[in-house]
Amino acid sequence: MNPLHGISVIANGATFEREVPARKLLLDFLREDLGLLSVHAGCEHGVCGTCTVLMNGQSIRSCITLAVQANGSEITTVESLAGRTPMHPLLEAFWEKQALQCGYCTPAMIMRAHEFLSENPHPSREEARDAISSNLCRCTGYQFIVDAVMDAADRLERAAEVG
């Protein structure tokens, strides 16, 4: 009734070959098949951005993307930035600025910030606020997230200088 389709996805640098039903959402695929639990369901129809991941470097809503659409693509989630020593500057900035409370929107917010800072490494505060307006956060009122994006830009620049 639900035939399986073979897909190949590079997730956080590792290649995965899996068989999935056509209707399986990328969100569910990443969580259930690949165990990437940083990817969270929020509104489930592409509005809130809580399920944001990068596909080939661009942010997408994994709750309105099918897993089969990700065939042959490269997916990046916050797991790729986590667990480093020293901590990744973007994560460090979120921690330092208390840019989260419950943390549920945070992995997606970090990936959106990651994408944004790769495009605009020296943003103004207004640009940073505008950039994260794609993603809802119910806890923080956004101000400390904007603080963190600005702080991350500084940290990333310093890290680049150090080499």
Next chain:
Amino acid sequence: MPEQSSWIGRSMRRVEDPKLISGRAGYIDDVGVPRLLHVAVLHSPHPHALIKSIDVSAARALPGVAAVITGAEAAELCEPITQPDEPNAWRCLAVDKVRYVGEAVVAVAAESRYVAEDACGLISVVYEELPPVVDAGEAASPSAPLLHEGLGSNVIYNRAFKFGPVDSTFAKADSIITDELRWHRMGGQPLETVGAIASYDPSTGQLTIQTNSRIVPHLKADFARALKVPSHKLDIQPVPAGGSFGSKHFAARVPTIAAIMSKALGRPVKYIEDRLENISTCDHHGTDCADHLELALSSDGTMLGFKRHSTDDYGAYLFNGVASHANAMSQSTGPYRIESLEYGIRAVLTNKCQQGSYRGFGAEVGNWMLERMVDLAAKRLGVDRVEIRRKNFIQSDQFPYKMPVGNLYDSGDYVAVLDKALEIAGYDALIKEQKRLRAEGRYIGIGIATCQLRSVPNSTEHWFLTDAAEGPSMLPESVTINVDVAGNIIVTLHVNSFWGTSPETMAVQMVAEELGVEPSRITVVYADSSQSLPAIGPGGSRLTAMLGGAVGGASTKIRVKAMQIAAELLEVASDDLEWTGDGVRVKGSPSRQKSLQEIAQTAYIFRHKLPPGMEAGLQASFAYDLPIMTMPAADRSDMGVFYPIVGHACHIPVVEVDVKTGGVKFLSYFVVQDSGTMVNPRSLEGQVIGGIAQGIASALLEEYVYDHDGQLRTTSYLDYLLPTAAEVPDITVAFLETPSPFTWHGVKGAGESGRMAAPAAVASAIDDALAPWGVRVREMPATPERLLTLIGAAGKPEVTGVG
């Protein structure tokens, strides 16, 4: 207690965050269990209908489906969730009749959520539609269709209270300002919905529920009764919540459905609400009421008395939402010296989701209404709106202040907060700028609101609901501090208290303060309910202040025992020792000392070095109850002290209203708040700003809209509008610290604070912007449509009208 204050007042990084920023939070949907089944639920498409028949045969026959349970079957498996002995009992699945759109009707458990949802699509329910009861006023009429026939009326609660000499107050008043105000329903809408995994072991009768819903230990007996298991066989395991804002306070529907399906199947079952469910039947929506208000004043603007008569558009089942009025009552006369209060509550059942808690839980509505009336009084009496507040403030030497309801305000300096707010806002310059821009055809508004921020409730707040001789009177919080054999510390919190506030950071800073131990040596864990001591967790802005008391009590026990051990080791009297932070030394002889590690080692390993007969180990628990409370009067003419730790804030937002679109844009937003001693100023500021964002959305955006047919029209985030970063401005926050005389280190609660004041301030700013039309915001949220209607009805603006 050590004298130095090393860790209180530091904006240290939160200890909760490393796992959260790494995607390792372990939310309920992240939890996996072998042989897990997944639940999907079929909901009512009708607001009011009889269930004539349900055909689940096709669903049951679908491969992968393990169980299909109807409401009638569920009623055999569990008792009602609330009000079990009342005709309006609420069940996890509707029986015989549905009473709002989205009410759960049939639950399916299957090998995957996809299959479970397929099965829902195969269920056929025959309904006989009944006329929906949508308007609270009409619902109260004797001829209205009844939601619950056994009640004989849709009016579920109707009572008016008089606190103080109401009649004589109003008789002596020079002026009585009246208005009708409307607050529409909205809700917490955390980005994570309610979820649970229930695992029933038929061999032992043990039911384990992992859930992000906060089911506190003292409700466990009720919950066990509903689930038909003995309380000692029910273990509720805490799971961090991806936000709550009150909405996950005893959200019982989801864990109940998971539990009965697991019991029926003997397999673990996971049920995670989807967004539509969370919007339409998330256990409870927030306050929805239409009120008549009266403020009595003397001719010079002195406030004398206040009347509030509320009609609650309650929803289909009596839940705990009427308690929202206790929250409002606790600070119903605001920061003002008002001598008497009349407070009427009429709760009416309608074909909508029932009410419950959302950040502020009625206190935000009360603040908004009182501040609306103060603004109106200033306008009518021709008094400056800042000065009418200043003139009526309770003065700093009048604390603790007993307000008419009987509640106590512990401490404060409201004039200082107001002055500081005017200063950081540059109020006078703002008014000049407003005039200049008005000449350019721009409508700038400066809002002002001065609001109470009640915190730390006692359960006596619910006594207003009945005339019973007694009811619950305790809301304690417990902490266990365990010093391990290496001198490191594990702190146990006793309820699933991670909602997004910072209980772990608070506990770490408090224990570090008390015992002088570096935070890196302290870990916080949460007890399963099978191990938990009395605890409530977050809610009513209580947790930080209550944790402080509990940590203080447990730390004292640890220090006393550690000193006794050290006295034995150092061969001196306990009295000759002093706590140094991380250990003990002999007074006047600092080289003679024992570290906490040495003391702990002795307590775990060396019986021969312990004082004779001393118990092994170095751990202590403390169950801390409200530091001050008094009992309500038998006739409820005085509700006693039930919400006594009271902060205060002044909000000054500056908005621009686009009079062509009705859109409101923030130019700036200033806040001065006094929530007593701050434990972590950055975290507190984050709570304030986050609460203001929700308050702004309450004022402008968010509303669960039911149409005249009882259909819910806001069923997704395309219609129910959470604020984005574009709708919320940068907010300038300053703090004053007037300690509470009653709490640990003078801490007050503040989790709900931002949302308690922002709607009042934003409404005031919009009025100010629209002063040329002379219109007033009398309905929340003030959507563009509502503002355009106001402007349109007012006709042409007065060219000279400013401020």
